Amino acid sequence: MNYRLHTAVLLVVLCLGSFSLVAGEKLQVFSVNYPLHYFAQRIGGAHIEAHFPAPAAVDPAFWTPDIKTVGDYQRADLILLNGANYSKWVAKVSLPRLRTVDTSRGFRDQLMKGAATPTHSHGSTGEHAHQRAAFTTWLDPRLAAQQAKAIHEALSRRRPDLRQTFLDNYTKLQAELLELDKAIEQIIAKRPHQPFLASHPVYQYFIRRYNLNLQSVLWEPDADPSEADWRALQKLTSEHPARWMIWEATPKQDTVQQLRLLAVNSVVFNPCANRPEQGDYMTVMADNLLNLETAFPAFGIN
Amino acid sequence: MMESLYIAWKYLLFYRWRSATLMAAITLIAVLPLALQLLLNESERQLLSRAASTPLMLGAKGSSLDLVLNSLYFDDEVPELISMQADEAVIDTGLAAPIPIYARFQARGFPIVGTTLDYFDFRKLQVAQGRPMAMLGESVIGSAVAQQLGLAPGDSLLSSPETLFDLAGVYPLKMKVVGVLAPSHSADDQAVFVDIKSAWVVQGLLHGHQDVTQIQDPSLVMGRSDGNVVATAKLVQFTEITAANVDTFHLHGDPSIYPLTALIVLPHDAKSAALLRGRYLESPSYQIVRPEEVVDGLLQNIFRIKRVLDGVILIVASATVLVILLVFALSLRLRQREINTIFKLGCSRLTISRLIGAEIGMIVIVSSLLCTVVLTVVDAQSAEIVRRMIL
Numbered sequence: 045m046n047y048r049l050h051t052a053v054l055l056v057v058l059c060l061g062s063f064s065l066v067a068g069e070k071l072q073v074f075s076v077n078y079p080l081h082y083f084a085q086r087i088g089g090a091h092i093e094a095h096f097p098a099p100a101a102v103d104p105a106f107w108t109p110d111i112k113t114v115g116d117y118q119r120a121d122l123i124l125l126n127g128a129n130y131s132k133w134v135a136k137v138s139l140p141r142l143r144t145v146d147t148s149r150g151f152r153d154q155l156m157k158g159a160a161t162p163t164h165s166h167g168s169t170g171e172h173a174h175q176r177a178a179f180t181t182w183l184d185p186r187l188a189a190q191q192a193k194a195i196h197e198a199l200s201r202r203r204p205d206l207r208q209t210f211l212d213n214y215t216k217l218q219a220e221l222l223e224l225d226k227a228i229e230q231i232i233a234k235r236p237h238q239p240f241l242a243s244h245p246v247y248q249y250f251i252r253r254y255n256l257n258l259q260s261v262l263w264e265p266d267a268d269p270s271e272a273d274w275r276a277l278q279k280l281t282s283e284h285p286a287r288w289m290i291w292e293a294t295p296k297q298d299t300v301q302q303l304r305l306l307a308v309n310s311v312v313f314n315p316c317a318n319r320p321e322q323g324d325y326m327t328v329m330a331d332n333l334l335n336l337e338t339a340f341p342a343f344g345i346n
Numbered sequence: 347m348m349e350s351l352y353i354a355w356k357y358l359l360f361y362r363w364r365s366a367t368l369m370a371a372i373t374l375i376a377v378l379p380l381a382l383q384l385l386l387n388e389s390e391r392q393l394l395s396r397a398a399s400t401p402l403m404l405g406a407k408g409s410s411l412d413l414v415l416n417s418l419y420f421d422d423e424v425p426e427l428i429s430m431q432a433d434e435a436v437i438d439t440g441l442a443a444p445i446p447i448y449a450r451f452q453a454r455g456f457p458i459v460g461t462t463l464d465y466f467d468f469r470k471l472q473v474a475q476g477r478p479m480a481m482l483g484e485s486v487i488g489s490a491v492a493q494q495l496g497l498a499p500g501d502s503l504l505s506s507p508e509t510l511f512d513l514a515g516v517y518p519l520k521m522k523v524v525g526v527l528a529p530s531h532s533a534d535d536q537a538v539f540v541d542i543k544s545a546w547v548v549q550g551l552l553h554g555h556q557d558v559t560q561i562q563d564p565s566l567v568m569g570r571s572d573g574n575v576v577a578t579a580k581l582v583q584f585t586e587i588t589a590a591n592v593d594t595f596h597l598h599g600d601p602s603i604y605p606l607t608a609l610i611v612l613p614h615d616a617k618s619a620a621l622l623r624g625r626y627l628e629s630p631s632y633q634i635v636r637p638e639e640v641v642d643g644l645l646q647n648i649f650r651i652k653r654v655l656d657g658v659i660l661i662v663a664s665a666t667v668l669v670i671l672l673v674f675a676l677s678l679r680l681r682q683r684e685i686n687t688i689f690k691l692g693c694s695r696l697t698i699s700r701l702i703g704a705e706i707g708m709i710v711i712v713s714s715l716l717c718t719v720v721l722t723v724v725d726a727q728s729a730e731i732v733r734r735m736i737l
Contacts, residue, residue: 108593114480118463136592138479138541140463142443142612149437 071202074120076131077104078318079182080147082325083192084124087213088199091206095120096319104317105179108133122198126191128155130179145198147191148181155181156248178248180315185225185329187249189218224329228254231336241280241289241308246315259284265295274302281306288339311339350697354704364673365709371670372713373720375663379656380717381724386652388728390645396532397637399469401619402442402611404432404626404634413633414640417608419533420449420457427605432632434602436611439625441618445610448545449537452506453521456491459537460545468610471534475499476525482552482595483544483587486525488535497523502586503538505548519548520586531729546604547587547595554584554595674706 071092075081081096088094097113098104109117114137117123123139125131127148148155156178182188196214200207232254245260259280263269269277289303290313300310312335314320316328323331358365396418405413406426415421427450436444445468448460463478465471466486476499479486487497497503504518521540529535546552568576584591597604611634613619626634678685688698724731 111480115477118478118480132593135543135597136482136595138463138481138484138543140467142445142462142464142467 071121071199072119073122073124073199074117075124076134077126078316078320079188079325080124080126080191080195081319083188083195083217084122084199086217087192087196087210089209089213091203091209092199098318100319100321102318105130106132108136114138121202124195124198126179126181127152128177128179128181130181145194147194148187150190150194151181151187154187156252158245158248178245180246180317181249183247183315184249184253185221185228186253189221189225192217192221220326224326224333225253227333228336231333231340232256234340239284239286241277241284241286243289243291243295246292247290247313250313257284258290259286263295263299265291265293265299268296269299277308278306281308309339311335350700350704351708353701354708357701357705358708368670368673368709369713369716371666372710373716375659375666376713376717377720377724379659379663380721382652382655382659384721384725384728385732386648389648389732392532392729392732393641393645394638397641400610400637401613402622402634403637404428404436404444404609404611404632405607407629407631407633410633410635410640411644413608414635414637416449417447417610418637418641420459420537422457424450425607427607428609428632429603429605431602433606433609436609436622439622441622442611442613445612446542446606447608447610448542448606450605450607451508451545451548453503453538454495454506456488456495457537458485458505458521458545458548459539460542460548461539462542465539465610468612469530469532469534471530472528473525474528476523478525479539479541479544480524481587481589482541482592483519483521483547484524484540485521485544486527486539487523488527488537488539489529490535491538492523492526497526499524499526517550517583517585519544522587531733533733535733542606544587546597549605550583551599551604552595552597554587554591555581557594678702 070090071088072095073084073088073092074095074097075084076096077098078096081094084092085094095116096104097109097116098107117137117139121143123144125134125144125146127146129135146152158178182191192214196210199210203210236255237257240256240258242258242260243263243265245262247256247258247260250256251258261273261277261280263273287307288309288311290311292312292315294312295310303310313332314328316325320328397414400418403414403417405417406428408426412421412423412425416423416425430446433444433446436442443464445464446461447465449457450460451458459465466473466478473486474489475492476486485503487495487503492498495503501523503521503523505521507518521538521544527534527539540548543552566581570576584594587595611622613622623634623636626632685698688701689695
C-alpha cells in the first residue's frame with residue numbers, strides 16, 4: 045500500500061511538471077508588477093526568464109491583460125502575485141494555482157484596508173461587497189523583503205538544485221532592502237511627527253512602517269486639480285498643516301507652483317509599480333531616498 | 347477420421363436448429379461468467395486507477411463514499427459542503443497542495459466541475475480543440491459532452507437550475523465553450539469544467555449587475571446609508587459574462603467561506619501525507635481519506651455481489667450442462683436405430699464412437715469460437731461499457 049502512495053505522489057509531482065525541468069532549462073516567471081519582476085530577476089538571475097507583460101504607461105494594479113497574455117501567464121512555470129487584491133484582473137481569470145505564488149501571503153494578517161469605497165448589499169440582510177485592501181505592500185521594505193523571500197522559496201521549490209544560488213541572491217537583495225529601510229527610517233527620524241500630504245492613497249504601508257503623519261488626497265500628477273480639489277486641500281491643510289506633498293511621479297509645473305503659493309512643496313516618492321524609464325527598482329528607491337533627504341532638512345528649516 | 351468429421355458435419359447441418367441451440371447454450375454459459383469477470387476487472391481498473399492516482403481527498407465529515415464518488419466520478423450525490431477555509435488550512439500546513447473541486451451543478455445533464463487549471467495538469471488532460479478557460483464564465487468540456495451535445499469552441503452552454511421549482515433562485519449562467527478535452531476514457535469526458543470562481547457565479551455568490559451607486563431608478567434601490575446601497579430584488583443580474591460586463595462581477599462577503607465539495611490534496615511526500623492524515627484524524631468538521639481505500643471498500647462490496655452472481659451462474663451452468671447431457675443422451679436413444687443400421691453396415695463400435703465424438707467435438711469447438719469472438723468484443727469495448735453503464 046505504501047509503495048502505491050509513493051507512486052501516486054510521484055505521479056502527481058510529475059504531472060505538475062515539477063521535475064520536468066531539466067538542468068539548464070530556464071524557469072518562465074511571470075509577475076503582476078515591477079517590484080516582483082525585479083525581485084525575481086535579482087533572485088533567479090540567469091536561471092530564469094522573468095516576464096512582466098504590462099505596458100509601460102499603465103498602472104499594473106488596474107491593467108487587464110488580453111486573452112493571449114492570460115494564456116502566457118497560464119503557461120508560466122511560476123506566477124508571482126502581489127496579493128492584497130492587487131491586480132483586479134487576477135480575480136476574473138483562471139490561473140494555475142499550484143504554479144501561482146501570493147508573495148504577501150506570509151504577512152496577510154498585516155494587510156491594511158484601502159480607501160473607503162461605497163459598498164452595496166442585496167436586500168436588507170445581504171452581505172456587503174468587499175472593501176479593497178491597500179496593495180502597495182512593497183513600500184514597506186521589510187514587507188518587500190518578505191515578498192522576495194516568498195519568491196526565493198518558490199524558485200527553490202521549482203529548482204532545488206539551485207537552492208543555494210537563489211538563497212545567496214535573495215540574501216543580497218534582502219540586505220539591500222533592509223538597508224533601504226534603515227536609511228528611510230533615519231531620514232524620517234529627523235522630524236517624525238511632522239504632517240505630510242500624499243497625492244494618492246497608495247502609501248499606507250509606508251505610513252505605517254515609519255509612523256508618518258500623512259493625509260492623502262486623490263490627485264493625478266499629470267492632471268490639473270479642480271477648484272473643488274484646491275478647496276478641499278485648503279480645508280485639509282487648515283486641520284493638517286502639511287508643508288510637503290509626496291507625489292507618485294513628477295507633478296505638473298503649474299500644480300507645483302500653485303502648491304507653493306499654499307506653502308506646500310512637492311517631493312516625488314515613486315512606488316515604482318511599473319518598469320522605470322531608466323534604472324531599476326533599487327535606483328528608483330535610491331532617488332526616492334535622495335528626494336526624501338531633500339524634503340526633510342528643508343522641512344526641518346520650515 | 348476425415349470421413350467421421352464429414353458425416354458429423356452433415357449431421358449437424360441436417361439438424362441445424364437443434365445444433366444451433368446447443369451451441370448457443372454452451373456459448374452463453376461460458377460467456378456469461380467470463381464476460382462478467384472482464385467487466386469487473388475493467389471497472390476495478392478504472393475505479394482504482396483514478397482513485398490510486400489521487401493521493402488524498404478532503405471533505406466534510408460524513409459519507410466518504412459520497413465524497414469520493416462525487417469528486418472522482420462527479421456522481422449526482424453531492425456530499426456536505428466545505429469552504430475555502432479548508433483550502434487555506436491545507437496550504438497553511440505546508441505539507442500539501444490542494445486542488446479545489448466544486449461538483450454540484452449541472453448543464454444539460456452533465457456535471458459542472460468548478461476547479462482550477464491545476465486539475466488539468468494533475469489528470470494530464472489535454473485540450474484537443476480551442477484553449478483552456480481563461481476568463482470568468484468560460485468552460486472547457488469533455489469529449490463525450492462535446493459529442494453528445496454537438497458543441498465546439500465558440501458555442502455556449504446554459505447551467506441548469508438545481509430544482510425545477512427554484513423560482514427565486516439564481517439565473518442560469520450562459521457559459522462560453524472555449525475548449526474541448528481530448529478523450530481520456532474517464533469521468534472527465536463527461537464533465538463541463540469551469541474555473542472555481544465561475545462555479546460560484548453559477549450559484550449566484552459571485553455576480554455582476556449595473557453599478558448600484560450610480561443608478562437613479564428608485565425601484566432598484568431599497569435604501570442608502572453609511573456608504574452602503576441596498577439593492578432590491580428587481581436589480582437584474584447578468585446571465586452571461588462578456589468583456590463588457592466582466593469588471594462588474596464581484597464577490598459578496600468573505601471569500602474564505604465560499605463553498606467547495608472537496609479538495610484533492612497532493613502531499614509533498616509520504617511523510618507529509620501521514621502527518622496531514624494525522625492532523626485531520628480528530629477533526630470534528632473534516633475528513634481526509636485515501637480514495638484508493640474507499641474505492642477498495644466499494645469494490646469489496648461489488649465482489650461480494652459478484653460471488654453471489656457466480657453462485658447463481660454456477661447453478662445455472664450446472665443445470666445447463668445436465669440438460670445438454672440429457673439432450674445428448676436422448677439424442678443417442680432416438681438415434682438407436684440409426685446406430686444399429688451403421689453397425690450392421692459393418693462399422694465398428696469405435697467408428698460409431700468417433701462419429702458421435704466428432705459431432706460433440708464440433709459443437710464444443712464452434713461454441714468455443716463463438717465464445718472467443720464475444721469475449722474479444724466485450725474486452726475491446728469493456729472500457730466504454732464500464733464507463734457508460736457502471737461509472
